[in-house]
């Protein structure tokens with residue numbers, strides 16, 4: 392019997408997950424990726440003896456990755472291994488106050504009481520509330536299309552409606568957190584979770600207080616071979632399942648006819664020359680793909696660019712495409728020739744004025760001169776990520792999405808501000824310890840992954856209707872076209888991008 396064929400545009404994590412699910416459904420699957428490597432944002436590179444994960448650094452909901460192996464009849468541990476973290480983050484304030492967020496809820500709550508005087512009971516109540524919110528939203532919003540009528544008429548939906556008031560959709564995250572906590576630093580700590588989907592805690596609905604549930608109730612994890620192993624192990628699984636990857640192959644146009652995508656046009660791209668580690672197996676199939684009629688086409692390209700670039704003559708869903716985008720990021724990858732026992736895998740150095748920082752990011756669309764700094768050091772767990780006596784620092788600040796700002800000027804100023812703040816907090820001149828450096832800014836995020844405005848998470852979630860203003864996982868106009876990834880339902884971040892592949896493939900007719 393001739394197999395049905397599927398084309399996947401983009402080998403981001405959602406495209407890879409979709410390819411595995413399609414192969415499991417019996418399709419002959421071809422993945423077309425413009426870069427020389429898979430993973431999109433979830434990739435890694437090496438620089439002078441240091442290894443860096445290029446994008447995501449926090450791994451939550453690993454069962455969604457495991458599920459793809461199980462679905463394919465494989466043992467996840469044969470491909471992919473990870474550990475659960477005992478502490479989720481270390482927090483620092485400029486006046487010397489430090490706090491460790493232990494994975495154990497009781498220990499975390501007690502640490503907050505000891506260091507900041509906030510009753511432990513308040514923290515525990517907040518985490519319970521987070522779990523309830525997650526329970527109400529999970530089945531309704533995360534596992535199903537919001538654009539199919541069946542989603543709204545079933546037992547899970549009914550349970551959701553009855554508990555809708557628990558979601559706190561009519562107040563902001565910041566207001567709810569000010570209600571829950573007395574100490575402004577505890578409010579700041581929990582407001583930070585808005586940044587996990589690129590939103591503003593002073594605008595995003597308090598529903599987003601579901602996010603701490605992922606870290607404190609389900610857990611934070613670390614892949615033993617680094618974040619990039621999520622990509623590498625799933626590509627291996629996809630290849631073992633019969634999926635063919637075509638790297639350096641950009642999809643340039645979708646030809647449509649009679650309410651279907653009829654064919655794809657391609658362009659061979661050059662290696663961009665940056666330092667991404669390229670596994671030889673990525674080049675397993677370098678045959679120039681031929682234009683052909685696929686039964687199913689799945690776009691993992693940002694939905695804005697799928698319409699604007701691949702389907703310019705199709706009806707554009709303007710209202711959805713024009714939604715404000717999430718924040719982006721400015722990252723300095725530094726090889727640091729010293730080890731810092733005071734630091735852990737995840738570290739946050741808070742701004743002294745969080746509200747001003749977010750006003751700058753989302754209203755003024757620029758960077759604040761005292762930004763909150765995130766330092767991720769994978770060599771704490773994966774020792775060979777840095778030379779002896781050294782550490783690989785991934786230093787990130789939230790940045791506005793790309794709107795044509797003078798990035799070179801912002802990068803110079805922010806680099807100075809970061810070095811000053813970190814040197815102050817750690818009591819040593821960090822500038823003198825930097826052995827090598829690479830920089831990623833919103834322009835580069837946009838050009839390397841085709842993300843509209845370099846947003847990390849597609850649309851922002853700064854209003855209570857945001858979930859309904861993401862594009863569906865299917866096309867209303869073209870019967871064989873589907874969408875996956877952080878720019879469509881249910882949203883950005885690794886877990887949701889993986890879930891988008893499940894939702895899209897569940898909607899396919901066969």
Ligand SMILES: Cc1cc2nc3c(=O)[nH]c(=O)nc-3n(C[C@H](O)[C@H](O)[C@H](O)COP(=O)(O)OP(=O)(O)OC[C@H]3O[C@@H](n4cnc5c(N)ncnc54)[C@H](O)[C@@H]3O)c2cc1C
Nearest residue numbers: 401403404405425431432447448449642692876877884885
């Ligand atoms: C700096 C940074 C930090 C982050 N931190 C976290 C974190 O800690 N935890 C977390 O869960 N998430 C985090 N995220 C978000 C997470 O990385 C993304 O939500 C997720 O990886 C998106 O996956 P995706 O499959 O939608 O798309 P992408 O990774 O954007 O992949 C899309 C792929 O499609 C390819 N493509 C696009 N157009 C074409 C075309 N025309 N033809 C062929 N190929 C094409 C691109 O080259 C790319 O490889 C972070 C992101 C960044 C950038």
